[in-house]
Amino acid sequence: MDNKTLLRFDLNLIKVFLAVWDSGNLTIAAGRLGLTQPAVSHALRRLRDEFGDPLFVRSGNGMAPTQMAASLRSAFEESLRLVADTMQATTQFDPATAARQFRVAMTDTGEFVILPRLLAALQTVAPDVRVRSSRIAPDDIASALRTGQVDAAIGYQPRLPETSCLGWPVMRDRIVCLFRSGHPLEARDWTPDAFSGLSFLDVGQDATGYRMARERIADLGIPYRVVAQVDHFTIVPEIIRRTDFVALFPYSVCALMNRHGEFGFCELPFDVPDFDVNFWIHDSFASDPGLIWLHGLLAQTLQD
Template identity: 40%
Template sequence: MDVTRSFDLNLLPVLVTVYEHGSVTAAAEHLGMSQSAISTALAKLRLTYGDPLFHRVGHGMQPTARMRGLIEPVREALSRVDGTFTSESVFNASTTARTFTLAMSDLGEMVFMPKILRRIRQLAPRASVRSVAASATQIERGLETGEVDLAVGYFPDLREKSFADKHLFFHHFVCLLRAGHPITASTLSMSQFLSVEHAVVYGAGRTYEIFERYLKSKKIHRRV
């Protein structure tokens, strides 16, 4: 039987207070509870620990040997629980072994990943990095839930959301032609662009989506 699943942590302050005051009456006054509520709590604790915990001696309560052995671990447990409400965990890059998840476009991986990895090796040698390709919707959900730590790329759909963002640089798209292609000019006219066949590499969350969206908005159709 797993006692921790059904154990009421609210009973522990009663245990400590009765121990420290040596009296049900004094413990009840200190905690603002009735004496009957203290007695009920002690009954549950005795059942859980399988020990009387306290013996009545005169007008006070004398702890058993088991209770004397429990008091410090119980105090420590209560202190740790209290600490979760009063302190913040401190991140230490030099000791962390967590995996950082980055949502990156293909361009982001080429430009930033080598620099990010070098920097992480210096500051967080035990950490690891995972790069994922995802749609804007998946990235948004990942950032909100913490499954994604950072998104690097062009994600205009996220700019209207409550995420911090920063421009890193601007870049342009270019067309690649095979060696010996009849079009030799350094620039393409629209008619030339539409007259040739196009090869497109598809992949969720990649930069080609930006260009495809632009063409669709302008009602420009190519031969792919």
């Protein structure tokens, strides 16, 4: 690539390349980037023309990288990192005057616990800073952070340390058993056998805290009887209030939800580890002053 070509090279093409590399699928890559599939196909054609190579070829149900693509990947990642570092080094962040939007991936339970306190703090110290929350599957978060689909992710993400992502702590949480006030469970001895006899409302199949707890239950060989499954936690209180069903739930949510004493919760009758809720970014943006500030504000807000 000569100097003239380099000067007109579109850095957005690198984001497309990396999204296709991660997903092996043009449609999935388009979704992660917020583009249409034809737009991704057009960008890939431009890349192929620039490098005189197909870069990705059909393989089964996906797209496999060529040898040329494999040789470009690390260089493209480093290019984005250098651009990000240069921009961050020359950018100051003053929360009192900043008019920036932060795109943050989090679950609906994360929104319930975090957003009210975060937005209240922003209203006071950074009135023109905005937050856009989005839902991204755990397996897609690393790619979303790297390509800039989101600026940060908040949650328990044990797989992200295997990638080029950094997790800065904001709080610790744990899974407890949620039930209605007056539930027969309150009069029982709380043992693994009592746990096995309950009817569970299963929540948030993709939420990694729940996943960790369910995997631990399976490892211990403890029966876990599921009578209904829902995708979003917001319906859970109404179901729990009207039934004898129980649910595995984050303590942080239970504590906020039970302001009027309508529910009870108890620790699990076997060992399930607490987990860290982190503020995740891609390491390319580790020196971004805005993200550093947002993490500090969030950590302080959640500790108050």
